[in-house]
Amino acid sequence: MIKVRVSRAGLVTASGLFALSASMTGCAAEADESEGTTESESGLTVQNPGTGVFELTWAYGAPSGYSFTATNSVDEYVRVGESMTFKIPASYLWQRAYPNDPMPSDVVRMKKLSAKVKAVFVKASGATSTKTLATGAWQGGQAWELWAPTASFTVPKGTVGVRFELVIADAQVPATSVSLGQAEFLEVPVVGGKLPAKTALFDTDYGKLRQRVLEGGSPVAGASLAIGYTDWRAATVVDSMKIDRHIGTATSFGRFGAVEVPVYGELEYEITASAGVDGAFQDVSLAANAKSRLMPPAGRTAYEGSLALPKAAKKLELAFHVKAYLVVDYSRYPNMKWQKYAQGQRILVADRWDNENGQAFDNYDLVTEKR
Amino acid sequence: MYVQTDLHGHTLHSDGRATPEEYVEFRRQLGMKAIAVADHDLMAAVRPAAAAAARAGMLFIPAMEVTAHLHYGASGEEQFHVLAYYPHAVLEGFQLEQKFLYKRGLKVQERWKELVLEWLSGLAAEDRELLDPAGELSKKPAPTFPALQSMILLVVEKKRELFESFRDFHQRFWHSSGPNKDLFGWTPEEAIAAIRADGAVDVIAHPTRYRDKERTAKVIDEAKGIEVYTSRHKAEVAESFRALAEAKGKHWTSSSDDHQNAKYAMPPCGTPVRTLERICKQTFKLESILTI
Incomplete structure (x- = not known):
């Protein structure tokens, strides 16, 4: 029953x-x-927004083949009020920073990489607000499986979509700075913004x-x-x-x-x-x-x-x-x-x-x- | 316990006609629980098909049909196909792209482009212009260059009379008389070794197809698994290979070898759960299989 x-x-x-x-x-x-x-x-408010993760992974339709895809505790949708984090794989950062160099198997070398992610919250009116987060400590034992989380953030009220920007840095080669704009990634729709x-x-x-x-x-x-x-x-x-x-x-x-x-x-x-x-x-x-x-x-x-x-x-x-x-x-x-x-x-x-x-x-x- | 599967079929990335998404959608509508795309020697369809399968709630197994040969460069030369099945988990992160056979697939795409351009360069100028206006084909990156079936359809559409020329020329791609000995000159045992080194499970594709039955039997002894149900096997042949697999304690699979050029032959039986568990390197609980 x-x-x-x-x-x-x-x-x-x-x-x-x-x-x-x-x-x-x-x-x-x-x-x-x-x-x-x-x-x-x-x-007035989404009652059960839940929690979720934006993971940088392969995604259909993204210009480079890779984009942020969301996994959420409630269902497949991101909601206003949801607490989200980012999950960034080191292999992606290497691939974009050094597209012509094979990925090293040296974990210490890979851990020199870091990134800042900007989430751009789009409202129905087209207005935007942003939140920028830096990658934290790397996790995983091998170079190909290293990933880093960011601090969490809450999807603000009125958001109907999230766009992304990414800046890659390399502590071993300070001159390295690769910026990936919003056009590189797919916009993720958000439920509850209207x-x-x-x-x-x-x-x-x-x-x-x-x-x-x-x-x-x-x-x-x-x-x-x-x-x-x-x-x-x-x-x-x-x-x-x-x-x-x-x-x-x-x-x-x-x-x-x-x-x-x-x-x-x-x-x-x-x-x-x-x-x-x-x-x-x-x-x-x-x-x-x-x-x-x-x-x-x-x-x-x-x-x-x-x-x-x-x-x-x-x-x-x-x-x-x-x-x-x-x-x-x-x-x-x-x-x-x-x-x-x-x-x-x-x-x-x-x-x-x-x-x-x-x-x-x-x-x-x-x-x-x-x- | 069996799960309804199709673990061997092709897309337009090799000699099939369907896009990866169409391939998955067709099987979703048939109620399949676990599927693979096994294109010849490349894995270009794996990511898009995996994404489509994930949306459809199906278990997707990354796979490839690896071309090896019996009697390569000698009398009786014939292709021998070994299926490579990877654990689903290689789709996480960028593990798939690190695999040896995946990288070999990128080379196969480059060599295919070179071969087609070589054939085009031998055509009369007006025919070349007809097939490749303004040299547009040569500008395409190898991963988006028309694969075998797409190229055949392009040739037939533009000038039917060129079909036989292209058909005969393209055989060199795999044959020992061609330029790709390093890619396709493997024995089946070498292919099996490469598959295992990649962390995948080797399964002999359509084992009744090969002319050298004695040699085939030896390769089967070496392999981890046998493709039992396939459109290329009559019912009695499939049952005999199933009996052989069970007698030798081997894994076995149920597939179609669909190229979308004939009415789809629904595999008459599922694949044993223990075979899927071996491929995925995980144990499936009953309820998860029923709801995969």
């Missing part, structure tokens, strides 16, 4: 971040609708559907709610692996000569959120975004929209209409041998509703908080 409790301020919370309906928990929630709209704590506006993310946890309010707590009445829905969730809902995507056969060439290769179409999703505020429903179209702040930068798509919650809103219900289309495109294959469809066709291959338990009129229920 999932425990549902009423917090001191009357906020309904659950083991997940959404208030779950009685039908899912198997027991009646102690809070009823009259308690749904409560004074907001989570609309409170009381929040984000409801519908994604997957391995094969299971998962839904979260990223800032914690519940959506805030009188504020906007961003709605994100991920490609993998859509694929799970329509059971995409059971959809026949074979659209033809082409003649191609491999190292041993001509081969016949199967041609597959891509799936495109159209997702509409059906949002009910205190029982009045409206459709919210979710636009595909291949460069979403909610998703890692490689090959993923988030479907995004937003909803302005009225000041008097008490209860929000959400369900999603997911349509999958098979897109027929033979243009990459100049030697088509067999075409199952006409070029450019877009065929509806799945039409599903994503709602609580898959039952009609059984939506994802969220209470709201007062601003």
